[in-house]
Amino acid sequence: MKHIRDRRLAVLVSTLTLGLSVLAGSAVAHGPDPFLAGGAFGQNQALNFSWRSGAVPVAAIQTAIKAAAADVTATRGSKAATFTYATTGGNPIGYGLGATCGVNGIACFTRTAPTSFTMWLREQGHVFDWGSLKWCQSYSVPPSGCFDVETIALDEFGHVEGLGHHVNEPDESDYLDAVVQTFSHAKPQVGWNVHAFGVCDVATLQRVYDVLSWSAKYSTCNLLATTLTVAAPATVVYGGSATAVATLKVTDASAYGRLGANPLSGRVVTLQTRAPGTTTWLVAGTMTAGATAGTYARTLTLTADVQVRAVFKAPTDEGLGGSISSTATIDVGPCKVAPCPMSAPAGSQ
Amino acid sequence: MATTRTRLIAAALPLLAVLVAGCAAQPTTPSVSAATTPAVATTPPLTASVVPATGRPGIEAPPDAELSVEGGDPVTGRLGTFAWRGGGSDSPWLPGTPIQVGAGETLRVTPTPDIAISGWSALLAPAASTGGEGAVNAGSGSTAVEVTAPGAGSWTLAVTIEFGDLGSATYSWLLEVP
Numbered sequence: 162m163k164h165i166r167d168r169r170l171a172v173l174v175s176t177l178t179l180g181l182s183v184l185a186g187s188a189v190a191h192g193p194d195p196f197l198a199g200g201a202f203g204q205n206q207a208l209n210f211s212w213r214s215g216a217v218p219v220a221a222i223q224t225a226i227k228a229a230a231a232d233v234t235a236t237r238g239s240k241a242a243t244f245t246y247a248t249t250g251g252n253p254i255g256y257g258l259g260a261t262c263g264v265n266g267i268a269c270f271t272r273t274a275p276t277s278f279t280m281w282l283r284e285q286g287h288v289f290d291w292g293s294l295k296w297c298q299s300y301s302v303p304p305s306g307c308f309d310v311e312t313i314a315l316d317e318f319g320h321v322e323g324l325g326h327h328v329n330e331p332d333e334s335d336y337l338d339a340v341v342q343t344f345s346h347a348k349p350q351v352g353w354n355v356h357a358f359g360v361c362d363v364a365t366l367q368r369v370y371d372v373l374s375w376s377a378k379y380s381t382c383n384l385l386a387t388t389l390t391v392a393a394p395a396t397v398v399y400g401g402s403a404t405a406v407a408t409l410k411v412t413d414a415s416a417y418g419r420l421g422a423n424p425l426s427g428r429v430v431t432l433q434t435r436a437p438g439t440t441t442w443l444v445a446g447t448m449t450a451g452a453t454a455g456t457y458a459r460t461l462t463l464t465a466d467v468q469v470r471a472v473f474k475a476p477t478d479e480g481l482g483g484s485i486s487s488t489a490t491i492d493v494g495p496c497k498v499a500p501c502p503m504s505a506p507a508g509s510q
Numbered sequence: 511m512a513t514t515r516t517r518l519i520a521a522a523l524p525l526l527a528v529l530v531a532g533c534a535a536q537p538t539t540p541s542v543s544a545a546t547t548p549a550v551a552t553t554p555p556l557t558a559s560v561v562p563a564t565g566r567p568g569i570e571a572p573p574d575a576e577l578s579v580e581g582g583d584p585v586t587g588r589l590g591t592f593a594w595r596g597g598g599s600d601s602p603w604l605p606g607t608p609i610q611v612g613a614g615e616t617l618r619v620t621p622t623p624d625i626a627i628s629g630w631s632a633l634l635a636p637a638a639s640t641g642g643e644g645a646v647n648a649g650s651g652s653t654a655v656e657v658t659a660p661g662a663g664s665w666t667l668a669v670t671i672e673f674g675d676l677g678s679a680t681y682s683w684l685l686e687v688p
């Protein structure tokens with residue numbers, strides 16, 4: 162996952178020096194999955210499916226497809242559409258000879274966002290000119306060369322959401338970063354039985370459908386700069402308290418889709434201070450959750466002028482870059498020399 | 511450099527194999543080795559077609575893609591995974607359509623019908639590898655697809671072509687390099 166570290170560094174560098182132009186999330190190698198033309202479904206849209214009349218999957222295949230639908234809900238990491246089996250579901254999933262897949266396709270889909278979709282899986286034993294199809298779920302002990310229905314169906318559900326094929330490194334060392342892949346893998350190839358969206362699937366789902374909450378983690382396949390600001394009172398009486406309030410957001414960039422300007426709650430933001438005219442910052446402490454989403458607060462008791470700034474270090478477990486706020490200055494005054502009324506006793510400075 | 515006649519023979523092999531399969535009662539071993547695919551359980555009958563079953567190439571389905579070298583007849587690649595106009599189909603790494611080329615020759619891939627290309631990338635793997643293991647980057651770009659033929663041996667060339675908002679498709683060839 163070296164590329165993730167590289168991207169995080171890139172985010173930091175760009176935040177500080179280059180602006181947003183380098184952060185566009187296009188379909189580049191080992192980046193977020195591309196998104197298909199045709200638009201998206203609604204946020205958290207519930208899509209019900211049923212078995213296509215005359216092409217009902219056998220029981221084991223049904224079970225695996227339903228499991229894949231549950232995998233979508235469990236691992237989408239976003240407000241992407243969900244899929245649920247219902248006997249009256251308006252979106253048919255078929256299995257067998259009637260499949261309209263490409264001549265070499267083991268499974269296929271159509272999508273008409275935001276209204277409907279279809280899915281097909283070829284039948285067990287289907288003869289291609291390159292081999293005969295084996296679904297792992299058709300065996301008590303899945304043989305080498307079989308395809309896992311749950312994995313393949315999850316790939317198709319990903320397509321229905323709008324995900325295009327992940328662009329891998331040539332050696333496919335990042336194959337596990339996505340389920341939606343150009344080349345379906347059979348047992349025992351890498352990723353043949355993965356039952357969760359990969360980080361680069363989730364990255365695109367998040368951009369298109371948004372995250373589930375302001376404290377939800379952002380996919381490590383994402384490349385998101387953050388913006389941190391801090392506000393503090395300009396003056397405070399000697400010995401009085403001043404509360405600095407920081408606001409942390411995803412930087413508002415069009416390339417980020419729905420994620421731009423999202424408030425970021427539940428993160429670790431620290432407050433640093435220094436005396437005016439000095440260069441060394443000291444950590445005042447971790448800021449606590451503020452009154453609104455994405456805000457953080459820390460109160461200082463002051464007897465001298467101080468400069469403050471907030472710092473958000475890039476986390477290691479999500480795809481956010483670090484950021485540092487601009488500096489705010491808090492003056493202790495207007496009385497600067499003791500004795501001050503309602504402040505320090507004479508001789509205390 | 512391969513002769514034109516050699517290329518013609520190579521190009522005709524799949525067609526000949528299809529005809530044989532269609533006329534014979536017994537299944538015929540494909541001209542592409544079954545050992546190149548991980549999904550093969552049996553030696554299947556040959557029912558080769560390189561166009562999708564779902565519609566006219568370039569309209570309801572992705573276009574065909576032809577690989578050609580200077581002086582040789584083009585050979586249509588085997589269509590694998592694609593996404594096209596609101597639909598798509600998934601395939602594993604496929605053995606490609608055979609073609610004989612010379613080491614170092616420039617291989618040109620063109621869609622048929624000619625639909626504008628917005629991007630492409632090519633992978634090259636030893637034909638004997640299963641599932642494309644050992645594949646290396648054989649090139650990429652945003653305009654004409656041109657790949658330099660590898661050295662002597664049998665190789666699978668998989669080219670993924672992007673067609674803007676229309677979609678993308680992956681095509682495979684088996685390169686026989688004397």
